[in-house]
Amino acid sequence: MACELRSGPFDPFAELSRFQExxxxxRRSAGALAVFVGTMRDFNEGDPVAGMALEHYPGMTxxxxxxxxxxxxxxxxxxxxxxxHRVGELLPGDPIxxxxxxxxxxxxxxxxxxxxxxxxxNRAPFWKKExxxxxxxxxxxxxxxx
Amino acid sequence: MSIRVRYFASLRExxxxxxxxxxxxxxxxxxxVWKAVSEGRPMPEQILCAVNMDxxxxxxxxxxxxxxxxxxxxxxx
Numbered sequence: 001m002a003c004e005l006r007s008g009p010f011d012p013f014a015e016l017s018r019f020q021e022x023x024x025x026x027r028r029s030a031g032a033l034a035v036f037v038g039t040m041r042d043f044n045e046g047d048p049v050a051g052m053a054l055e056h057y058p059g060m061t062x063x064x065x066x067x068x069x070x071x072x073x074x075x076x077x078x079x080x081x082x083x084x085h086r087v088g089e090l091l092p093g094d095p096i097x098x099x100x101x102x103x104x105x106x107x108x109x110x111x112x113x114x115x116x117x118x119x120x121x122n123r124a125p126f127w128k129k130e131x132x133x134x135x136x137x138x139x140x141x142x143x144x145x146x
Numbered sequence: 147m148s149i150r151v152r153y154f155a156s157l158r159e160x161x162x163x164x165x166x167x168x169x170x171x172x173x174x175x176x177x178x179v180w181k182a183v184s185e186g187r188p189m190p191e192q193i194l195c196a197v198n199m200d201x202x203x204x205x206x207x208x209x210x211x212x213x214x215x216x217x218x219x220x221x222x223x
Contacts, residue, residue: 038223054222055155057215060199085222097223117223123201126222127155138156139221 003065012098034109042092057125076108154217170210177204
């Protein structure tokens with residue numbers, strides 16, 4: 001189980017390959033990989049968005065992500081899981097978050113991936129500030145995930 | 147010793163500061179800490195809080211050496 005914060009752009013597909021390679025022999029029992037990638041949009045609440053700054057609480061963010069991964073592991077039979085999340089300055093099209101879950105069968109991979117993403121949205125201390133025409137604004141909340 | 151208080155995102159901007167330290171005397175709960183930094187105002191319902199990087203509530207106890215954080219709803223992912 002791994003969670004990583006990145007201050008620069010990352011390629012979620014390259015990260016998945018790298019992590020999967022590192023699974024080594026454990027990869028043989030993984031019949032399923034479920035993936036979620038969240039990407040920055042160029043539009044929000046009716047306005048074009050030129051860029052975004054992602055603030056976080058160093059230390060608490062990592063602690064919350066680790067707790068979310070532990071909770072998923074306790075609930076589903078996961079072979080491994082990976083969370084990567086951006087911080088700092090982002091541009092439209094940049095990946096914000098990657099969640100990947102490897103498991104023996106699809107049910108655990110799908111369910112744990114969804115759980116990790118929803119828990120991250122609810123609990124991990126990140127805050128988005130958008131650059132829009134004429135200034136900046138904080139994103140006030142999340143859209144419902146279910 | 148002291149209690150370290152940190153603010154994030156829109157609340158950090160509204161408070162006009164990133165963090166401050168308080169003498170622990172008379173501070174028993176998160177709510178006491180909030181009142182000490184906000185001229186006695188009650189904690190707004192939407193504000194979240196943490197003690198030593200774990201989520202807490204206004205009635206959670208605080209002690210000398212703790213780090214208390216206040217922030218708005220989180221918007222990651």
